[in-house]
Amino acid sequence: GDLHAHMINLPFLLFALLFISYEVIHAQQDRRNAISIVLALFLGGLTIGMMRAINTWDWPSFMLLAVVGLGYAWWRRWMNTFSEKLSFGLHVLGILMIGAIIGGVYWFGRGFLADPASVRILVRIAGFAFFGSVGLTGILVFLWQFFPAAMRTLHRDALLHLLVYVGGFVILAQLLVLPYNSWYASIYNSVLPWEGGKTPLWAYFDIHGLFVFLVVSLLIWESFRWLRATRVGALAGQGIWLAVASAISAAVLVVSVVLAMMGYQVALVVLPLLAWIALLFFRPEQSPQMQIVLVLAGFALALTLGVEVIVIAGDINRQNTVFKFYMQVWIVFSVVSGVAFAVLAQATDRWRNRLRIVWFAPLMFLIATAAMYPLLATRARSVDRMVPDLPLTLNGLDYLEHMQHTLIDYVIPIETENDYYIIRWLQENVQGTPVILEGRSAASEYRYNLRISINTGLPTILGWRWHQAQQRTLSPLGNIVNQRENNVHYLYNTQDIPSAVEMLRYYQVRYIIVSDMERAIYPASGLAKFDQMVQMGILTEAYQREGAIVYEVNPVALLDFSVDQNAFFGAIDLDKSLLPDGYSMVGVDPTYEPEAEVDIDPALETLDEREIRYVVFMDIADVQRYAPESYDRLLRLEAEGVLEIADETMQRRIYRVNEDVLRDVLDEED
Template sequence: SEEAFTVYDHPKVFIFKKSDAYDSTYVREVLSAVDLSNVIHLTPKQSSTPVKDLMLTPARLEEQRNGGTWSQIFNPDAPHNRYQILGVFLWYFSVGLLGLAVYPLARYLLPGLADKGYPLARTIGLLLLSYLAWLAGSIRIPFTRGTIGVVLLLILAAGAFLAYRQRDALREEWRSNRRYFLMVEGLALVIFVIALLIRFGNPDLWHPWKGGEKPMDFSYFNAVLKSTSFPPYDPWFAGGYINYYYYGFVFVGVLVKFLGIVPAFAYNLILPTVLTLIALGAFSIVWNLSENLPHKKYRFLTSLTGTLGMAVLGNLEILRMVLRGFQRLAAGEANIIEAGLFNKIKWTFVGFYKAIGGTSLMLRPDEWYWNPSRVIGAEHGGPITEFPFFSFLYGDLHAHFIALPLALLALTWSISLVLKRWAEPKNHPSWPRAILSLMLGGLAVGALRPTNTWDFYPYLALGVLALGYSLWNWRNESKTKDNLKWLGFMAGGVILFVALAHLFYKPFTHWYGQGYTKIMFWEGSHTPLSDYFTHWGVFLFLVISWMFYETIHWMAHTPVSALRKLKPYRDLIIGIGFSVLVVMAVLGINLSSGNEEKEFFLLGLGVHIVWVVLPLMVWAGVLLLRRGLPIAKRAALFLVGTALALTLMVEIIVLQGDIGRMNTVFKFYLQAWTMLSISAAVGFGWLFSTLERWPRWMRGIWQIGLACLIGMAALYPLLGGMAKIEDRMTIDAPHTLDGMEYMRFAEYNDLGTSMALDQDYQAIRWLQENVKGSPVIVEANQVEYHWGTRYTIYTGLPNVVGWNWHQRQQRTSAPNSGVQERVDAVNDFYNTTDMGKASDFIKKYDVQYIILGQLEQAKYDAAGLEKFSAAEGVLWNSVYQDRDTVIYWVLGDW
């Protein structure tokens, strides 16, 4: 029969009557047996798209729960953990050895680089080791020390084989470039030691006011180290997996797990290591882009400038802080921000006089290292303006910081393609080398997606452009006339590269649920020019100086008659110029109607920086299109334009859900910092090589200006570093590299209670030593950035729920994340006096350990907490007790 007739037009009707056997209690019991908390609500359109609930499958959950015994992975009594200096040597030697092992591969796959990528070898080594171990774990080969050891042996064996095959070239390279190798190793050692001493000065993994996101980072880091397979289990959402770009923790943690270095110690080794890798990456890129300098003797200084700009210097906010401090001393209650220029100058001198007389600037210690990361004031949205040294100094092992060495590797690979001459004897490239180089590029660029997704697409685009440019040059060198064939070949190469970048990390994207996917126009306030120059002043000074010099040099060597060649393009040039002016007017003029919510959008956005940024972009574009320009110069100018474009882009668009464009500015500003620091250093090299030709007065003014700017930017690592070392939770904590040690000496006041953190420290150490596998624990749930979820943070054991807002952000793609429900359930569990409800909670979340410490006693009702002692021996047993802290183990037979 016709289904539409029987189903839609004339459906069968049933009428039910309640019988005498009806029992409302039985019905309620049957319906209550079904858990409705995870019901998925979808529209018909959404139902056609597969939904990721972000929960581990039963099989994966079981293997995660059974694996990851902390005491089997880490032995605090091992020599390299007991004697920290031995652990430091072991760590540094291991990272260096890994770099040496892969250098023969690096020099084979990065032939376009003059230094053959030696400074990047450590990064490549860690990437290969972590990737192969992660890939094995993703297909459920256990992520254990044994698996990592096998992968490491394969890498060492492959490195030895390639070194033997290249032994003559390597010997010659050592003879001719020994000084360069020693310079790189010396630079690495200096950066690492200085950074390590800063961490030794303040190794603490938490601070009550400036603790940052170390709790999340360390919790996830521990969970990754303890995980048996990938994706790693979510320590802040028991039963789920981490729906966050977690690969960075694998990248820096794979050697930690293999060597068995205690995580709280390893954390303070990783931060200096990442900074060192950043410094080496910048050094290598600038070195290779400086190959055509007129005077080779300035090449090291040029490369060192790139390292300092990328990894050491700060912005100019410290200067502004000091000036405002002077003004505040003299102005009293007056508003120094909105005051006129004359008053500001007057107050500056008066305040300076008071300051040298001994009056304090009234700045808190944390302001010296914190304020430069928030250059754009709260009145303009207050986005984050971090830079690499701040990220290191603040100490959050966050995705953006770990990704920087990988981003520099991706950029280096792109530059290697641009600088490489593909043509070899008989105009044929080495196909194995070309394919393997594409694989390295795909591996490096692709790694950014699971490490820090914000970096993936910009560096993928740079890789595509570099590959296309390189293949086009190969076409020109081969002198082929079959353009269609070469266009197809270029397209094939680009498609293969993009495909590899995606396919290599398919195990990540298979599980990952993207929560925020829409780009929107930014309708809030925009960055003032004063804030823009405060953040970018040093780099802009060098870049503008360099482009000014290049323009003069160009004009001096271009006859006036050459302008006639532009006559056929006159209309095009006029059109482009007019278009630029229109864009500047549309973006730069703010025709507000007086109502902030109804700005005249079509005629003005009020993007103040466009009046500076867009002309600089056009200027850089014109310079890089000159004929006969060295490719290295062209690449540096391209980086200038790209970086400036990124800083302009964040004034126009924002990722949906990004409050106050905080992360949009933050993430893209770091990319711009990378490109501008490198290109500014290259410009510095060209300028410094030609200073002797400048008029003496001009040379003096420029050198003084540059020295002042660099000196002011150098105040940040000096003053910020000293302030960070002093800004500890307690002055009684010793200087060490153990990030947990502060807990033994600190007291914390919250919820009207003073808590001795030593109690938590001792209980955490007991859990680390005695708990088998990775069972679920429950502890007090606190507001973000407070002392909460501390047992999960330091043990990596999965908690019922962690930080509320962070989990809701990371699980926003799930139809019903249940985060708030879990937060409420934890609070109800501790407060309830009903044993039935307590046992239901334990069953639902499979809780095996219950924490009852000072925090729980301060936060929850005393009547509810009495159930723990009352039900001892029935529902749970106490397995640890020290002063006010008790740990209960849930009995299995009830």
């Protein structure tokens, strides 16, 4: 398959998770010197910063995760220097700072929203979170500076470390990819509220069921351990906190039900689990290792809810939004589930047999169900064949020898056997990477387009048009891509040899494919010009089989033809700028009477000196109408027998130069 961006970024995602986890877990036992810390921040900033270039979809979420993770690592390192009151205040401030980060990005990025009016309330909340958090931070700095007695418990080195540690990471993550950020632009930089169909619960569990089961199992086990370690007497005097917890739980359930009634069924699973995770995160004596696991589980769950709420503007419905963020979800869930399984599998040694069965039975069922996918999907893919009765083979081209393909938009069946032999001939005879020209049907690239280029690896004028246009969204780049497709069609459709020559020169085409597909979708009149260009020496038939032809372009002949055309036009005093654009819809006037005397000596000399053999006029009627003196010279050359009409249509006239007559005329003049 294609090496897509989300596949390339997988090791970077795993390294980012490792980087964040290490910083949090070892924050209180950090014995690294300054160089080691800077190097770690450099690698972390480079890894997460490069996500913008590798797979941009991963950058916002992992940048947020990294800032929160490093902020918590800073907190764990300095928490023992804070008083209890200040510790509580910093907890609150930390939560507000998270709001400031999210709110700031949203607030200052509101100009990128495709429909800001539809999310006005979110913009207001984001603005409040940002300015409120920044204001509280300013107050804290003010008190620390002017009222040191009130802030004596806050170590001065702690604030400096926060600025260097977290701020340094953010700066590095931006600076290390500054060249990319400075030169890259896209119109896919806004979000919209998603108003289409939402994910039903059955589909959610079908996709994430195994992961959710392990996460919930871990939460149950952690809650059980907490309850077992808590004495009833320890709850005395904690009524207010129990009441707050109960109120929050009730509010979460109510909000979840309301959102589910609005169509957001996933909220019934995600919001209660997020509240549960938050409770266990702040559990007294909770280990940093388990805190990391809980945060990652909450991070993945939050992403699954996020794609139910917003969509990237310009997406195909929400296909890429779900797919790209679910890739992150699966990676994070895989890490969390691995830890959960290890913890729970070890804990089962202390469980009763009945409890083990109750837990292992559904787990084994879910694992077996998930493991069935590669087996069933592989078979389903293997029977989905272009030629069902083709014997087993390791040659991926064999099907072309036997397939009959129907061009969808034309309802025309074509045989692909000739394509097979063209591909094999190119593979065996062509050196280097010359540009080829092949036809394109109106159907998408997911049909039969690019069959020669894909199977030979040779470049063509336009590859995968849709992806090329997607990745070049700023005007006029997308139009340039579409123009290339139009030019491919033009090269096959047109009878205009001079224009075709210029276009072949521009794209440096070396081989032209005319096989069953081209003959099915392009007019015979357009394809006939290639045979005429063979007669003119511009092309040669490099390969031919049953009407399928590979033409080889002679680059020197292309250039000579263009130069010869311009030289001859000058010799007959034809100013092409005097002719109207486009082609005349009427032919030449058969009653036209030329002038009695015109000078053809410059034309004769040019034909002789440049050894011109063919001259092509695509607008001969316009030449007669708007440049009569030039047309008279052509008629005089015809009358002398120097120019012979080799081919003529209403607009086009191809002259062949009679070399013998040309020599005789020149000898007579001498």
